[in-house]
Amino acid sequence: MSSKEHGSPSEGMMCLATMEDITVENYVEYQAHPSLEWRPCQYEQSVVDQLLKSQFGEYVGKVKKTDCQAELRRLLASGPPIYISDKHAMPLPAGDTHIIKLWYSSDSQERPAVLEGALQGQDRKKLWDDLSEFLIAEGTEEGD
Template identity: 60%
Template sequence: MPNNDQYEHGSPTEGMCCLCTMEDITDEDENYVEFQSYPSMKWKPAQFELCVVQQLLDTQFEQYIKSVKTTDCQATLRRLLKNGPPIYISDKHGFPLEEGDTHVCTLWFAIDGQERTAKLKGAVEGEEREALWKELNEFLIEDGKEEGDDDTEEGDGGD
């Protein structure tokens, strides 16, 4: 495995485009981003252009909190709460993880050649995250399904 201090970042492949905006990702536009995932620590090209990556960094945590607080579907709420509040940027298409990797940990932006954390704006860790997760779990209705909540079979306990 290459030492991060000596790793040379790449450049976009011919015809590469953002899966979100469909804009070309090019060296000239300096909108190329790479991500590193943990624990393999391998660098790979992001499938989103810089402006989409920055938008996700700035809003993904806030959007998660808003979704938990406003959804009227208990099945959706259970799915959102299953892994707890997000800490790092994630998207299965934009940042596909290697088997065994758990999350994106570092980003590299071609525009300035700098590596930066993949931690979401506003995200919390440790005891603060646990307290937030507990608070958000209070939105769950413990006595079973709400009307129209059809994600589990009756009697399966929702596990």
């Protein structure tokens, strides 16, 4: 289901993370760009709030802690995240690039889907460059 208008949870809808029922009190929709259609999120509001608070910091932590160069290259390929994402609970339809807004049924308010702590513009570019320094050029480490 997708729409230009907000909806309500479907009968029997359940959060993929907590397995709790999704009701009008914890129902969330997300809007992807550029289609701008609203879609039902498969997570309840508390899980979405936790993702907003943690996804950026977790990304930076993974980049700094990984000892696998292949994983590091994958993490750095798209750069530090700006917007919330989850391929299971908030899949992007073909043609859409990222989630730009969230809507909470609990207060009927739309809000930006920007992650807490996320950087944009030149600040993001500088962080991306700094994190890229963790990459080891092939052939520069012993045993390469």
